[in-house]
Amino acid sequence: MNTPFHYRGDQLYVEDLPLAELAERFATPSYVYSESYLRQRYQAFSHALGPETMLCYAVKANSNLSILHRLATLGAGFDIVSGGELARVLRAGGDAARVVFSGVGKSRDELRRALEAGIHCINVESPAELARIEQVAAELGCRAPIALRVNPDVEAGAHPYIATGLRETKFGIPMAEAPELYARAARSPQLRVLGVACHIGSQLLDLAPIGEAAQRVLRLYETLVQRGIHLEHLDLGGGVGIRYRDEQAPTPADYAATLDAALGGLPVRRVVELGRALVGNAGALLTRVEYRKYNGSRAFCVVDAAMNDLLRPSLYGAWHEIWPLERRSGPEEPMDVVGPVCESGDFFAKARPLPGDLREGDVLAILGAGAYGFAMSSQYNSRPRAAEILVHGAEARVIRRRETLGELWAAEEPCS
Numbered sequence: 001m002n003t004p005f006h007y008r009g010d011q012l013y014v015e016d017l018p019l020a021e022l023a024e025r026f027a028t029p030s031y032v033y034s035e036s037y038l039r040q041r042y043q044a045f046s047h048a049l050g051p052e053t054m055l056c057y058a059v060k061a062n063s064n065l066s067i068l069h070r071l072a073t074l075g076a077g078f079d080i081v082s083g084g085e086l087a088r089v090l091r092a093g094g095d096a097a098r099v100v101f102s103g104v105g106k107s108r109d110e111l112r113r114a115l116e117a118g119i120h121c122i123n124v125e126s127p128a129e130l131a132r133i134e135q136v137a138a139e140l141g142c143r144a145p146i147a148l149r150v151n152p153d154v155e156a157g158a159h160p161y162i163a164t165g166l167r168e169t170k171f172g173i174p175m176a177e178a179p180e181l182y183a184r185a186a187r188s189p190q191l192r193v194l195g196v197a198c199h200i201g202s203q204l205l206d207l208a209p210i211g212e213a214a215q216r217v218l219r220l221y222e223t224l225v226q227r228g229i230h231l232e233h234l235d236l237g238g239g240v241g242i243r244y245r246d247e248q249a250p251t252p253a254d255y256a257a258t259l260d261a262a263l264g265g266l267p268v269r270r271v272v273e274l275g276r277a278l279v280g281n282a283g284a285l286l287t288r289v290e291y292r293k294y295n296g297s298r299a300f301c302v303v304d305a306a307m308n309d310l311l312r313p314s315l316y317g318a319w320h321e322i323w324p325l326e327r328r329s330g331p332e333e334p335m336d337v338v339g340p341v342c343e344s345g346d347f348f349a350k351a352r353p354l355p356g357d358l359r360e361g362d363v364l365a366i367l368g369a370g371a372y373g374f375a376m377s378s379q380y381n382s383r384p385r386a387a388e389i390l391v392h393g394a395e396a397r398v399i400r401r402r403e404t405l406g407e408l409w410a411a412e413e414p415c416s
Contacts, residue, residue: 004034010327016394028288029305035392048252058275061371066399068092079273083110137190147195152216199237207258214262238273242280276371283370299335306339307346308380321367328355
């Protein structure tokens with residue numbers, strides 16, 4: 001597994017720090033991220049894609065300000081899907097001129113704030129949204145930079161919840177309808193047509209669908225050029241998968257080669273939007289064993305993290321490696337790793353072989369938790385959200401402190 005988490009002797013480390021030390025110092029559950037790994041992943045993709053590609057980080061994967069700031073200093077652009085994410089990017093020092101705004105339900109206020117900030121492009125998801133952008137731009141007295149997000153109707157092989165390129169999903173504009181909508185946009189004095197965009201799904205391990213989608217976007221581009229509509233960029237989305245278990249994940253070079261093969265030498269700037277591929281394996285969730293129990297022959301390991309901390313196993317049936325902080329050589333036992341939330345769906349693993357002598361107080365690391373971990377967490381069951389820790393070499397610092405009980409109801413007003 002391509003991960004910054006590794007054993008030295010019998011102790012699990014991240015970079016140059018033992019995770020046991022972090023668990024004692026910062027308590028559990030806590031997210032731990034490797035800054036060096038994050039930097040290496042960004043630089044590997046940036047180098048492979050080349051200077052003609054604007055590499056945007058998909059903020060929804062992990063929106064911590066420290067993560068965003070470090071990516072901004074590396075030169076990343078940002079792919080946002082809400083006004084809140086735009087505010088985070090700007091707060092973290094990101095360049096508004098390198099921000100792409102995606103998503104199917106942009107409000108008038110979100111569009112206004114994006115145009116006032118001077119973002120690079122708004123990816124339009126419907127004719128109704130195009131009309132709204134035109135109205136907001138007229139109110140502000142500006143021209144809105146736009147691209148149409150087209151739906152290439154490509155089967156990506158992703159989980160149904162994260163497949164976005166099929167005609168039955170809520171995303172994008174059908175390819176057949178795009179030329180006429182582009183003609184309408186090109187005639188508007190309030191719109192500046194920059195490009196065409198697509199995105200077919202997430203956690204893609206086979207790059208062939210990405211190449212097929214890019215070829216369909218290229219054909220649309222050529223159609224538009226023939227009609228006198230010239231585009232400045234092709235936004236090819238992201239979705240490159242990572243290794244969680246035993247998958248063969250694409251390399252940055254594989255991804256770049258796929259785009260090159262699909263687009264040839266087309267002299268148009270490219271935009272890509274990667275999230276999980278950059279941060280997914282940079283993070284782990286540390287959780288402490290509370291109890292061991294048996295229901296008949298079924299073995300359970302009850303830990304202090306729960307589905308409100310890491311939702312992916314409950315939502316997608318996702319697999320995450322689970323490693324003990326202290327490596328043991330004794331026999332393993334299949335057990336369900338579960339949390340304290342009052343839901344049968346509150347689990348991290350089912351019948352997972354783990355050391356049979358795990359006991360109360362031991363700490364486990366749930367790997368591959370850097371993307372869609374804290375970002376999807378909640379306060380369900382009135383559980384304060386976890387701390388986030390960033391490690392660089394032998395140094396660690398809190399980049400989000402653990403929530404307190406008082407913060408759970410700080411915005412509420414009790415009935416009198």
